[in-house]
Amino acid sequence: MTPIPGCTKSHIDSSWMFEDNKESWSTSSDDNSSDDGGSGDLTPDLPPNSDDDDHEHDSQTPSSELAEKIPGLTLGSFLHAVSWGDAGCVRDPQIRAARTTLMNSPELPVILKNWWMPPRTSASRKSRPQGAHSVLEEFTVECVRGTLDGELDTLCDQFRTPDDIQEEFFTGTHFKQLAEQCKTVAPMLWGLLSASAYTKSQVMLMIIAMLCYTHMHHANRLQKLFAIYLKFRGLPAKAFDMSHALAVTMSHKWASSHVAKMSASAMQEVTRLMQIYPWLISYDHINIPFRVFSQRLDNKDTFSSGVAATVYIKRQAQALAPEVSAQLRESRRIGMQNPITFSDIFKLSIQSYPRIKKFIVYHALRFLLDSPEFQFQTYTHRDSPLLQPLSPVHALPHGPEHVTLQYLLGSINIPEVSYADNERVVEELLRQLGLTSAWIGDQMTVDRLRGLFKFRSRDINSFDRLDWMVLIFGWLHLQMAFANSLHNCQPDKLLEYAHKLIDEHASSNAVNRMDVLPVDRQDEVQRQTILWNRDVLHYIVLDHAIKQGDMGLMEDMLPALLFRFTGGGNSKDFVREHCWLVNFDGKPNSFLPIDMAQEHNIKDIKVTYRSEGPNIKWEYFKKLHPAIRIIRELGKHMEQEFNTLARGKSHGTPKKDADVKLLESMYRAANVHDYTPGRKLMGSKRDKVQDVVVKGVVKLQSGPTLKR
DNA sequence: ACCGCGTGGATAAGTCGTCC
């Protein structure tokens, strides 16, 4: 026994394999030949090797000695006996120890490798000895197949989808993470793939997912994701069948029926949440032509008009509820006893204006800094404290648990806008939410509920419909056309410019200055532009405040907002429902995000997730729309996953560039920002912008508005 | 030349039976 390990040990140093020495090559083949010759009949073409046998004494002598000691012993039968082939050898402690040593020895891999492909020098002209090439190859394949089967089985469990309806399923699948899991669960498959597929991990993940899917069609996690995602990115049914056949997605059939399930589940969820948390419903008509930006969309769609509604759930409000309602009662009591007067509001607005102005100036400055012409990246003083974002006046807590949930309800086909229809809409929405049976008989409840439904009036639509975005971009581009020339200015100089800009072009003071001029010195066009600038900046600051959850800033803005909405002819309800409510329940989701969100939803309904085909009717819309929220989240999620993986964070160029350019040239041609004494507005009186703030101040001062 | 109408292609949702 002992000579054998000694024999192999003498050859474990594999450096000789790479020597060009002819002699050592022959000694090596001698070693192999003795192995193969020992096992006998596998490879008959070994005589050239056996010729060289006698050169190497170490290896030859022991084996022959052994053969002499035990007659009939071949290397094959010996190895077989040692390798658990003989009961006595299995048990014998000495053999067992030697076997274990061999099994764990570094020689073993080398032995096997040599069996698989007997080494030879690069100078060798002989054909390579067969060794046990085919045997080992078959054996390896068998091993690998067994392991892969096991790995695939475990992998299938990874790709199973217990819950494929909820949002978590669609946004909770992270490809990198999943790839890591696959790597750990199926190291061999992963290793093989990454060795032979020179590609990114998500491709290998997809290959594995496809394998699992063909293995068992319940292992379909990625297929489901891709099915829903691709369906709502406009993959046609034909292409769907194709990619289904390739095991990339689920069947088209599945996708469409699954959307219905998602909708149903979303409706269920919203009904459940509405019983727990405070909620608000907003709805809007979705047949409003959407022509402002997208002229290409005039595809003569004959959508009859209908209503799209969204439920907003304020989750965190519940935690606040007890004390807040008490506070609310208290402040109501105080409010009743000490009604707020005009001068109070006016004082508040005076007090808060400096704080607001800081933000206005900052945002104006931001336009400059963000404009590509300015090249902020290379600006010398870009770290100056003067240019840093302002800290919020009073920020609300934020985080995932504070997100306001929104759920689209099924769209309803109720054609015309009238109060009667509004009631029908409300009824239908309640019915969808399953509230009808319990509450519809109770007129009181319905009346109260109606206060929570927000029907958007027409006069604010254009403002809310993001039309102003283009105008703002135009405005800022005009202001910043000379941004490049400011590149070398000191930060404090920039700040000063921004102040000057606000004072002269975007403030009530500027308007006032204009108004005190004699009539023939006034410039109506410029005045109008100033008004627009001022209002839009307020809007931007408010938007910023809302986005940041900056309650303090929003409170500061309340007086100004009150002036605006009172003057703008919007109902007091508008202010009361939203601004004041915000004041009390301490939440940032005031009217603006809600309306914006509603517009987003409508855009999704009308443009992004528009279904085509003959069977699209309102019934189908009703079925589809509650699912849009999840679909949208999925879209975001997928693009995020793949952008970060494949394309980095590169953002596309703003689509509105052309619009902005046009607007800019129009502004420039019209000289709206220049002072032209005595200029009058062209066109009818109706085109003239009202200074709603002044009107609101006047109205508040004189009218009955405050009493309510 | 223009309009009305029928037809077939394209498309996608819906239905039903089958398989695991």
Next chain:
DNA sequence: GGACGACTTATCCACGCGGT
């Protein structure tokens, strides 16, 4: 019960034909 696939149904659109 979920997934699939063959088959059915419904609608729009392009095209062409025939009549005015």
